Amino acid sequence: MSRVTEILRALTDRNGPFEALTGAQEGFTVRLRDAEVPARIGLDGEGRIQGLFFHPAVPVSGGIEDHVRAIAALPGCAAVLVASEGQVRAEHAADRPLAVGSAFKLAVLRAVAGACADGRLAWDRVVRLDPGWRSLPTGLLQDWPAGAPLTVATLANLMIAQSDNTATDALIRLVGREAVETLAPRNAPFPTTREAFLLKRADAADLRQVWASGDAAGRRALLAGLADRPLPRADDLAPEATLEVEWLFTARELEALMRETHHLPALAISPGAVPAGRWRRVAYKGGSETGVLNLTALVTARSGIRHGVVATWNDTRALDPERLLAPFRGILRRLDDEA
Structure with missing residues (x-):
């Protein structure tokens, strides 16, 4: 119960004192002075708490x-x-x-949708997972076997719903980097997530400086030089914010x-x-x-x-x-x- 007490104290410290409780076991709402907190509780056969989950608070005051x-x-x-x-x-x-961050994937999705609309791609087209597409999590596909068959629609679903970075890089390669750059010219050249992770390594501060100060041609040359480098591990990445590569x-x-x-x-x-x-x-x-x-x-x-x-x-x-x-x-x- 100490963990429950800790959670409740944090909620009331941020959102004011408790006022009311509504709903039932399947889904109830904790009403605080400044917010409502949807919650669920699970009980065992003897009516004891087996699980308790609080959704994020939703402010009820203010326009x-x-x-x-x-x-x-x-x-x-x-x-x-x-x-x-x-x-x-x-x-x-x-x-x-x-x-x-990963909200850039909306531009990739828009480029893929355009390519499917004009016949350059098709949602039901099947592609084989290329090892060169592998990136770091989030996602699932980085752990799938090379050559696994995937439709373009599956890649899009994973890119958005799971924020799958490998699926994202696959779609950038399939639709073409230039197609995404047309929609997001400020970001030309448009890096894949794999390329971004290579630039965000803790030991790549010099590359980040080149990226930040370079023009489009210089950045493209930099990305070309990364092509044969191995994918870093998650613990290779810089722990601090690296906003110069984004x-x-x-x-x-x-x-x-x-x-x-x-x-x-x-x-x-x-x-x-x-x-x-x-x-x-x-x-x-x-x-x-x-x-x-x-x-x-x-x-x-x-x-x-x-x-x-x-x-x-x-x-x-x-x-x-x-x-x-x-x-x-x-x-x-x-x-x-x-x-």
Whole structure:
């Protein structure tokens, strides 16, 4: 019970004192002064607690503008955009390019969807897993045998729902780096995750400096020089933030990419950081690494109105994810109240 007490103390310290408990064993809600916390409890045959799970808290106070101001006040650099049917309702620094981690995979998905639409690729095309595509986790495919058959759709589903880096690199190779660069010219040359990990090694500070100061031609030459290097181990990577090697997108660009791809099956598999609500459909992709956190969602209300919410936070110091997650969920809660 000491662990439960510790969790409850952390929740009340952040969200105010306990007020009420609603629901049943299958799913109940802890109401605190400033937030609601969905939770589940599992009991054994004798009615003793066997498992207890608290979902992230959802703020119940404050309007959309209040939550936007909370994001704007974060240390380092932050950006946020809230739009309904593509029309901006609230924003802060929405045109500032920031590191977004795995949210860049929305651009890869958009490029693949375009290639499937014009016949250069097909969702049901089967490819064999190439060892040269292997990257570090997150994901599953880095552990699969070479030559395993996979469809383009499976790769896309894993890239988005599991943030599978090997699937991502496979799709970049299949669709062509240039196709992704057309959608994200600021990021040309567009690195694969394998290339990014090689540049983010603890002993690669000199390469990161070359990348940061180089033009497109110099960066392409640098990537070509990495082609034969072995994939690093996870513990080879620099522990500090390495923001000089990143995929940079504005909140406005990510909102547009999400509007263009939200209908694709890959984006409906996992709701990610979007709290449960009365949504007809949830499309979500986020990204995180040391010093980087992005949350990008497009939710469709029962009325059919689509709302896009993008929030990004960068800092050279380690981030407390809850400081971005809480106002992000608060914005979605307010939008849900409108449904």
